[in-house]
Amino acid sequence: MPDIKLISSDGVVFFVDQQTLLNLSTNSFNSLLPITSTHETERLIHLPQIHSSELNILLHVLYKLDCVQYNPSLPSILYSIDLFPQFGLSPKVLIRPQTPIYKILLSQASFYPLEVYCLCGKHDIYELATPVSSRLLSLTLSTLTDKDAERMGSVYLARLFKLHRTRVETLLRSLMPAPCLHNPTNKCGFEKQKALASAWTMTTAYLSWSAKPDVSTSTIRAIFNAMTTHITCPDCLKGRDERLNQIIVNWSITKNTI
Structure with a gap:
């Protein structure tokens, strides 16, 4: 049952139940929860760093709902997932093969494999990085930028180089x-x-x-x-x-x- 309101940077209101957020967060949703007051005006949280498009994605992931109907752009998805740790949320735990967001990212990898692989590397989402890596066999490794390498991290960079070399x-x-x-x-x-x-x-x-x-x-x-x-x-x-x-x-x- 929704019992609190989250307000995005552009003023869009999302009704959620705080227990779901608390159950998934390791830092009480960036120390913003719990709200114990029963006053309606006090049961809201302003999130000035998150646009409604990103907050919508974040909440869909938490509730394991499919947000494809909103046609989210890949940059919005990536930005939203990058915010997870700030709120004590683990992308590795929440993005699993059986979840809608996993399927969306895997479909996006057909067009943007490097971007999705970098996301996987940054958050150690191995279950998604594995199928995505097959789409990077045509990548010329010398074209990787320092930013790409930094984002995916040394472990996933080494795994990609090893895959190319071994094959x-x-x-x-x-x-x-x-x-x-x-x-x-x-x-x-x-x-x-x-x-x-x-x-x-x-x-x-x-x-x-x-x-x-x-x-x-x-x-x-x-x-x-x-x-x-x-x-x-x-x-x-x-x-x-x-x-x-x-x-x-x-x-x-x-x-x-x-």
Whole structure:
């Protein structure tokens, strides 16, 4: 039952029950609660630092309600969540997979993955940072600014770098060895099979230089096929395709999150 009023910086009044706020806050809602007076005029709290759009989001999160109908902007969501600690509220506790705000942030990550990941890093929201990190595989890490690094924090920055590095290293390890030699035939003996081994080595060298953590399986296949167009022996091509299929399968199941 609503028993107090919160007033935003732009004068919008929100009716809430203080027990819900007290149950979730570790600092009595920034020492603003409890209000024991029974006088109506004294049962209100002015929050001059919060606009109604941000306060609306904050309260929806606390009550586990979906605020998508208000079409909140990502900056408003981020600002609201950044205010949580001030009021003794834990973003890590309140933003869980089963909550509406988690789903909203995950959908926003499709368009603004870095911004959402930085939020996760700042507040240690690992359960959200994990799926969001897969959307950062295409990010060129050298474009990260000092502000980005500071906001996500050293732990989540290191996790992102490790994800990129590990995926590339895993791909490169999977490229070798080259396909096995097949039994020599009249048209393709051991000597002629060196052409495939040489092409495979060149392709591996190229990928070692250009591979990125988000390279697609279709791109990998296309590169190997392009580098072996001069191979005509059916047995060599069969060996190439079998080996390439192994690489594609391994790459498909390689971990793509922090």
